[in-house]
Amino acid sequence: MATLSELLPIEAVRLDAPATDWREAVRAAGDLMAATGTSTGEYTAEMIENVERNGPYIVIAPGFALAHARPSPAVLRTGMSWVRLESPVEFGHESNDPVTLVVGLAAKDPGAHQAAMAGLARLLADPAVEQALRDAPTAAALRAVLDGEHGPHGSREEHGERDGQGEPKSAGGGPAVHKILTVCGNGLGTSLFLKNTLEQVLERWGWTRFVTVEATDTISAKGKAAEAVAILTSREIARTLTDVSVPVRVVEDFTSTAEVERTLRNTYDV
Structure with missing residues (x-):
């Protein structure tokens, strides 16, 4: 499975991009994927239609939207884009608006991007790394953070093991799956x-x-x-x-x- 660095070329990173609304923000992410050979303009339209049909569920954290749609002929290969907006925009999400970061994702199949999503989830869960990503002055500096050059990764909470959770039980009282x-x-x-x-x-x-x-x-x-x-x-x-x-x-x-x-x-x- 491809890593985050493999799916996000530096040419697909744009910082301080202008956008007047969420459609322009998603379009900026789609345009980068089209320019780097990941998808076509039709996929950009599909990402916008996804939000129009399902609502702003792609805004999965405060200030962060993961723009994507289903695999389709408009996806040429699995890849990503990264757009940090010049000014925040509203997607209509009840708790996570406004958005300043839009990551575009185009998946050719269900499995190729799983490692990249896992890596991105862990990076954004670390407040220091998240801030470094938001503050990166250049695309090269941002890629350096994504490549792990910011320093040891923690998490939004402590890493330490938690004890006393017990384990889930089956109806018979024993451990269950x-x-x-x-x-x-x-x-x-x-x-x-x-x-x-x-x-x-x-x-x-x-x-x-x-x-x-x-x-x-x-x-x-x-x-x-x-x-x-x-x-x-x-x-x-x-x-x-x-x-x-x-x-x-x-x-x-x-x-x-x-x-x-x-x-x-x-x-x-x-």
Whole structure:
């Protein structure tokens, strides 16, 4: 699987880009991917249509939007772009507006970008690294931060192991293997980002043997809900999942292990 550095060439980074609204911001991300051979202009239109159809669920953290759409013939290869806006714009998100950073993602298939999403999730969960990315004066400086040259990575919360969580139980009282679904409109972008953050919490708790996480889209989630103990998703996507048989938990900040941990505690009553 490709890394973040492999999917984001320096030519696909633009800092202090002008945009008067969210459509122009997404278009700026799409134009960079088109210019670097990742996708065509049609994919840019598809990213905009995704927000028009599903709402601003792509704004997955305060000030941060992950612009993407489904794999299509308009995607030439898996790749990314990075747009830091000159002035913040509103996407219409209830808690994470306004947006100053738009990362574009075009996926040729479901798996090629998983390592890149995991790396980006961990970087943005570190407040020092996040600030360094926001303050980078040049594209080269930003790439240096993405390549790990900022210094040791921490997290938005402490790295230390957490004790006393116990473990999830089956109906018979013994350890169980449970599934949690993370869901977005397309199953390839924001749901994968949330999956990575949730897996960080499970790893910290020592629960990776007992709970698996699957990133999926809204259509597939309805069919897979019976296999899961809970669904984690954005507020916008949660509104489309009112007919599933398992709890649907809303996460506002997909980069916050603290918020995801609270959601997990609520799900398992620990």
